[in-house]
Amino acid sequence: MKKEMTYIDQVHSFGRKWNIFVMIMLIAYPMVTALIFRTGPDWHGFTMGLIATAPMYWAVAVVETITYVPMLGAGGSYLSFVTGNISNLKLPVALNALEQADVKASSEEGEVISTISIAVSSIVTTIIIIIGVLLIRPLTPVLNAPVLAPAFAQMVPALFGALGVVFIAKNVKIAVAPLILMLILFIAVPALNAGTVGIMVPEGVLFTLGVSRLMYKKGML
Template sequence: MSTKEKKTKVELSAYQKQIHTFGRVTNIIAVAALIAVPLMLSLISGIPIDLGLTVKGFIGIGSLMGVMVIVEFMSYAPILGAGATYLTFITGNTMNMKLPAAKSSVRLAGVEETSPEAEIISTMAVAVSSLVTIIILLVGLFGLNFLLPVLQNPVLKPGFDNLMPALMGAMGLPVLVKSLKEASVPVIIAIILTLIMGYAAFSRIVSMALPAFMAIAVAWSYVIYRRDLKKKEQS
């Protein structure tokens, strides 16, 4: 028997298997429906396009998106769990909606962060969040004339300008404070980089720098874990 075969493989539960099947099938259908938009528009309207320039435009956006997809997929999928990831990567708005909805719901439900229960709670939260956005954008589409003056009111502007910091304060601070030791090094590095590079420059690269920050946080947590283990053994 080879060493590979000796390893016990983790079996996915019936629910988890079903989620993967649902997820794959619905994502395939959604991809087909998305491709149908430009395809049918071209076929039915008969409007010719400049293929060279279209490909050029696609390469520009595609290469940027390609890097982003790899980084976001590797970073968010383990945190969200499979069910929530299937939904998040077809509905979007990860950092500003789906991740906070999932994380705050897991905290509210009082379940263990990496447990199967947390995965299910995250899926429920992301599904609800997706539906709310779809409904609000539908209302926005038809009620834009009424909504826009309210949303673009200069009094509210500082509020919307600071939505992300407010969101990160509500989601991030409790997590960072709770694990202050483990969070200390990555937070200090983020602060130092912001001070050296400037806020605007660091903000531009932050989504691409996520894997590095995650690696640093994992490495530092490991150092603390080993140290605590040694302390335990000695006592």
């Protein structure tokens, strides 16, 4: 008799199908465009553009997948890696929802809460972007108004100030070493900035895990 699939097994099964389908659709966009307009890529430009872009982002994507999947859960991962904006939107949304529901990320309750929050966030984001695209003419002068520019430029500090205070206050012992390391690195190394912060997330996670393991073994946690 065939064994009945658990909820998590179903999420993985459907998630795989959805993600592969979306991937095919995405690849189809430039291909169908080429067919409709009876053209093809500029192969030299394509190769050079790809060499300049892909290796770094492929490496980052591998590390991001390993880092973010355990935090996002199954459903949250399949959705987040399709809809993007993980560190600045999907993960904070999921973390806040887990905190709000008072459930652990690794529990099944945590899995569904993470999925619900990320799905809602993805739907709202998609709808707001659609509204933005439809109303781009009247919205452009408003959204590009110089008075609002500083607010949107400082979204990440505002987000991590609020999120950081909650998680750091709850995990002070764990947080001290990675905070000191990251502050020293970001202040001392000019190359570390808004463009490279995403690359530093896996390093921060690995370092924190290492220090926490050491502290745990020594009975400090």
